[in-house]
Amino acid sequence: MAKYSHLTQLGRPVEAPASPQTARIETVPNPRRRDLYLVRFAAPEFTAMCPLTGQPDFAHLVIDYAPRAKLVESKSLKLYLGSFRNHGAFHEECTLMIGQRLARELAPRWLRIGGYWYPRGGMPIDVFWQTGTPPKGLWLPDQGVPPYRGR
Numbered sequence: 001m002a003k004y005s006h007l008t009q010l011g012r013p014v015e016a017p018a019s020p021q022t023a024r025i026e027t028v029p030n031p032r033r034r035d036l037y038l039v040r041f042a043a044p045e046f047t048a049m050c051p052l053t054g055q056p057d058f059a060h061l062v063i064d065y066a067p068r069a070k071l072v073e074s075k076s077l078k079l080y081l082g083s084f085r086n087h088g089a090f091h092e093e094c095t096l097m098i099g100q101r102l103a104r105e106l107a108p109r110w111l112r113i114g115g116y117w118y119p120r121g122g123m124p125i126d127v128f129w130q131t132g133t134p135p136k137g138l139w140l141p142d143q144g145v146p147p148y149r150g151r
Helices: 074-086 091-106
Strands: 027-029 039-049 056-066 070-072 110-117 126-130
Touching (some): 056 091, 070 074, 091 126
Antiparallel strands (some): 027 070, 039 056
């Protein structure tokens, strides 16, 4: 358990972070660092705020990464994503902020994020970002989010 003593959120009651900037992303050592594999997190109820109107914006986020030495601790990721609830930023900014911060914190072999934003003003906006070319041999399934077809 000593190798996890640095974790400040897992298994403890914690306050929700006030903002993405103050949210702490925690990591744990990857016990399979030599293996090439994909980790996927899906957040189908992600919420942020429109910076102009203050109205909520909703997205289905899919984060895929091929870890190197670190894995993201999932509670800290949930708290980080939840910190956007009162954060005012456009869809593009939110999606890239999340992807780029995770890339900095984890230093993975590869990472991509798909932000599938629900329509506001009648138009869905999907935002995609990745760190580069996926490693050769990495199984890369489809992100599984169907295109928006209206309700």
